[in-house]
Amino acid sequence: MFEVAIESLWFVILLVISPVFLRNNWKYREWIFLGLNLFVFGVGIRSISQLLFAALFILLPYILTPRLKNKTWIIVVLVVCFAYEMKYDWIFGVLNIPYVFAWKLLGLSYILFREIDFVMQYEWLKEEGEEIRLVDYLNYLLSFYTIICGPIMRFRDYLADWKEEKQPLEKAEIYSCFNRMLNGYIKVFLISGVIHNYTDKAFRNFERWSGITFLIIFLGFAFLNAWYIYFNFSGFCDIVIAAGKLAGFTIPENFNQPYLARSLSEYWNRHHITLSQWIRDYIYSPIFKWGITKFEKADINIIQYVMLFVTFFIAGIWHGNTVNYLIYAILEGLGVSGSMWWNNTLKKKMGKKKYKEYQSKAIVKWMEIGVTWGYICISFAFVGYDTWGALMNIFR
Amino acid sequence: MNVKETLTEVFQDVFDDDELELFDEMTAEYVEEWTSLTHIQLIVAVEKKFGVKFTTVEVMKLKNVGEFIALIEKKLA
Known part of the structure; x- marks a missing residue:
């Protein structure tokens, strides 16, 4: 039976031959x-x-x-x-x-x-x-x-x-598309494949360790799983964006160095960009607008934190149907609204000018990137694995 | 006071910048504080000031301040 997956041979062939039928008028x-x-x-x-x-x-x-x-x-x-x-x-x-x-x-x-x-x-x-x-x-x-x-x-x-009328692609453009597809397949098959091996091994052996060793293994697992998700998903996007371009489609970009984000809200502008824009337009904007109008006398910042939590909680549970995704959703919601609260508090305390100066310091920039990245890794520990179940078994 | 002048006041208030001046081609790129998150605050402030309501799609359609002014004028007409 055929399986619809980016790595299926028939799907690869389909991506390569489709431009012949689709890139024309x-x-x-x-x-x-x-x-x-x-x-x-x-x-x-x-x-x-x-x-x-x-x-x-x-x-x-x-x-x-x-x-x-x-x-x-x-x-x-x-x-x-x-x-x-x-x-x-x-x-x-x-x-x-x-x-x-x-x-x-x-x-x-x-x-x-x-x-x-x-x-x-x-x-x-x-x-x-x-x-x-x-x-x-x-x-x-x-x-x-x-x-x-x-x-x-x-x-x-x-x-x-x-x-839009389809023009023939230049040789250099065709080469660049195939190059990006190949890079995508390297990311999906090779890099994320190798990483997945290690995350699988670490996950299967969670129960063998305890105390500080367990903590180190768990953090390593979370760190690698975050890279697995990045390489697998961005590789997939590289393949379809490039294959789509060969066939005459302009498929929007979905990643922009997400692990260099300085806050969780910036991260969501860099990771799965098209989902972030969708939830901004169809979830965050309407509910935030409703909140401001409904609770006119309440602090607008508090309404914003609550609505950001709700929005990213919904975005989180969309990812999957288990308790693990529920935890991921709560972590995402808390992370985005928490980072917004932190930035607003600093801005208020320091004033606009000092806050700008503080933000421009390299050490602050890299600390923010580090903290954001760490938080993302921890939240991704609950994506793709029954981490909650494993943790419950260990601590029971 | 015309729509543009009143809108300028709203922008100055929302983005906490008394020197902010509006022009038709102006977009979020020109105002540092104008993010997708503050955009909704701006929309609600404009709704309150002018006593109008915007739909989600009307907000999505806006490309720049000039279009925003035209939409407000259309609503007020």
């Missing part, structure tokens, strides 16, 4: 792209009921958005479907909810992000006289380049990019 280009997208998406479908659920989940926003004035209900239905399909352990376990529809789709969360973007931008596009066709909608939602792991494109940007 043929009339049927959109249908070829749709065929490829449906094929890749279809590979992940395992039953008729899953297919029916997929059809409903995908077509619902396209059918309802032009017909309903209040779009909030469409988003609520989509989010509830998503939350159910994700089968959050800490909700299902506690509330004893039966999980009868095990239809988790390929790229479920990325489809949800794009659907919400489509629903939100629909009126804007109509205002601009844009014709919103099913084929464009499906290609946007199911693009095989970005369905597995992002980056998250916006519908408006996707349409503009799709309609």
